[in-house]
Amino acid sequence: MTDIPKAYEPHSVELKWYPIWEQRGYFKPSGDGPTYTITIPPPNVTGSLHIGHALCYTIHDVLIRWKRMQGFSTLCVPGTDHAGIGTQNVVEKQLRNEGISRHDLGREKFLERVWQWVHQYGGVIITQLKRLGCSFEWDRERFTMDEGYVAAVMECFVRWWEAGLIYRGKRVINWCPRCSTAISDIEVEHEDRAAKLYHLRYPFTDGSGYVVVATTRPETMLGDTAVAANPNDERYKNLFGKIIRLPLVGREIPLIADDYANPEFGSGAVKVTPSHDANDFEVGLRHNLPKPIVIDEHGRMTEEAGAPYAGLDRFEARERVLEDLEAQDLIEKIEDYTVPTALCARCHTVIEPLLSEQWFVKMKELARPAIDVVKQGKVKFVPERYEKTYLDWMENIRDWTISRQLWWGHRIPVWTTEDGSYIVARTEEEAKAKAGGRPIKQDDDVLDTWFSSALWPHAVLGWPKQTEDLERFYPTSVLITGRDIIYLWVSRMIMTGMYFIGEIPFHDVYIYATVLDEQGRRMSKSLGTGVDPLDLIELYGSDALRFSLLVRTARGQDIRFAPIKEGRHPQVEEARNFANKIWNASRFVLMNIEGKQGIEARWIDSDALADRWILAELNTTIEQVTAALKEYRMNEAAQTLYNFFWDQFCDWYIELSKQLVASKEETEEARAARCRIAYVLETSLRLLHPLMPYLTEEIWQRLPHEGESIMLAEWPVADASREDAQAREQMDTLIAVITKVRNIRSEMNIPPGSRLKLFIGTTDEPVQWLIEQNAEQIKRLARVEEINVAAALPAMQSAARDIVSGIEIGVPLEGLIDIAKERERITKEITRKESEANGMKSRLDNPSFVERAPREVVEQTRERHGELTAEIEKLRATLATLGNI
């Protein structure tokens, strides 16, 4: 076995297998069986792999590999998103470095540049996913702006327009002055900032005094067209209708009565700026107020703002307005105030509410069926709590601003004729035809990126064409995504799916863990807290990275992931060690079957305890891992396999069967043992494969196997007939005895090399038999040269004694004994047992416990208490004799 390295070397294995899998077409759906389909959340073309992605797509691959092994016709469709603002920003930055802006290039040339960029650098992440081992169907890879996808987006727009669900409206929207575009409500983040609340005096024209209004944004006063107070506010009852002269501007504006004004706040009077505040806009509509726009799309004051201010940046204007008001003694007071500030989710620029004309989608009607299917349980959220998050949002849904003042994206398919009427068409040709020769001009704006991704599940399967894929793979099985895009994406896919296909897009929505940095902050490259998964793959291998992420993915709980420090990452190291453990256990098995006759990975029935036991344990593992995967409990699947493989298979089964398996002889008995150990290993590898694909394939190929790849091997099925409670119980006893002897040796400082004699005292005949049957094993694992079993321990001059599960254990020490140490050891043992016994006694003494607790619990407690009492007594006796030596 010179050709098996002593440690697992991931890189060559990874680079070897992935191309083979891909070339052999294993990633494609196969057979006519039931389907299992996932469409991945398309990462941004501009993106590169981060830990969050690594986790997300690892989960995808685990489920796909698992289901593939279960015999499903599996399909995982990958792809990327054109990511409107994000991508445009990247290319604009590139241009800026060249000293030009997109306007210098013009729209057409700019788009060429973006496409060039996309082809050159886009989709890096896709290559990275291959390194992770993702078995996705690359031949069906999609892009949200590929030809077919454009058709889907146009189809959607046109059909919604025809149904009256899309409209053009003028209202106050969220405007990002840096991105220079409108954004939707959900793309706005809120942050509390320490700022000021300014109380301003607005004088009445008749000289009868003034009214005080409070504002956090004084510069907007230039656009005020009224002051409002609550109609029930006694302070203002007699003042409604009076005219105010707006300071600095000189405009005459009325004091109006409107419910919007809150009498509790400040003076109870509020300034009304219809063009720069959504609420004020509503007030303006109710009272038919003018709506002067005083801030432009770059965040600068407009001509309408008036001479001294026009052209100033909004924040400069704020200072200037305050100075000017101060000069006229119109500032009543300035208070410190915490202002909930709206920021652009993309660039964190302060959002400017701006009156503007945009395209909107009516959401109420689209939302209804999407609410119903979730309520009816047709679409299930995992963890369940996100159902409420989803429903709360959907029940209060507002119309969606879909137009963006960008160049990169799906151009809005609306053309305007000279007389201002709209022509909505799927293509320019269609629009021209509809125009019938009249000159037309296409809308300059593009659609929100999420408008196109909303169609993802059916669009990637070919919609609007009635493709075979759509027929076969829709609805998909599960959507795996982060909680931050439940509103932005998940909800919208359900809506479009219901609307266009009349069917849910996926049965389950699995919200996976958010990966945080060490301090519990969201992982972010800009904060420098990101960890590059490729660095970890370099260090420890792909399987280790995958496993380390999976083993931490519990119940949708967030994961804290530390950075690499001094070239090490303990969390992934743990998984790497496991990979190495698997490697070496396999190495042992391979070493002992190589060149031997008639070895298959097949179970051959055996009466031996270890054999019966490992078979039962393996069966339980199959059951638990399968159930865990089914319920998306990734950590449980990983943990169960880890424990089975390391603690049971390696620590006990291999050790117990070592003698036979590694014997030089080729007896039938040895052959059977080799088949069995190969069987347990091979089955374990199949269970591990979805989590650690490379390692398991590499080893599996070297084991006796059927089929071309572990990817196509059958997922193990649990078999109730393999359950063996007796074997488990006996094995527990065996382990307890061996551990106790080791414990005595260690505590008594007995040299590990020295061979001991072991005396066992028990009146329990089956236990006597058990010890005798497994005497050889005990000798080897406890390093004992002789075992004597009797009803009780014989009198021994000097010995260490203990008792476990009612079995007395005596180790003669022949003068080596350190009496003080032995007393200490036994005393500690007694104390431990006593504290346990006392707890049980107090429960048994409590009549309500005995009456009301389930009978088995009471029985168990009573039994264990009896056992403990007997053990304590014996240990006390031992302690007493120690003094006499």
Added chain:
RNA sequence: GGGCGGUUAGCUCAGCGGUAGAGCAUCGGUCUUACAAACCGGGGGUCACUGGUUCGAUUCCAGUACCGCCCACCA
């Protein structure tokens, strides 16, 4: 202002009605013919706090305190 998570060993986290588990770290011992990235053994926790339900609560319920997310038009 609402809603949702979290608080368990020095660290990172599982568990979730019968008086606590893992990995790492720590201490002691090992080249025991797969593995020192390993093996064997040990130590370490009033499971945030306060009440309630229960024979019994780390586990269920209510509240409190921190930490973190999400939603919300109060200027």
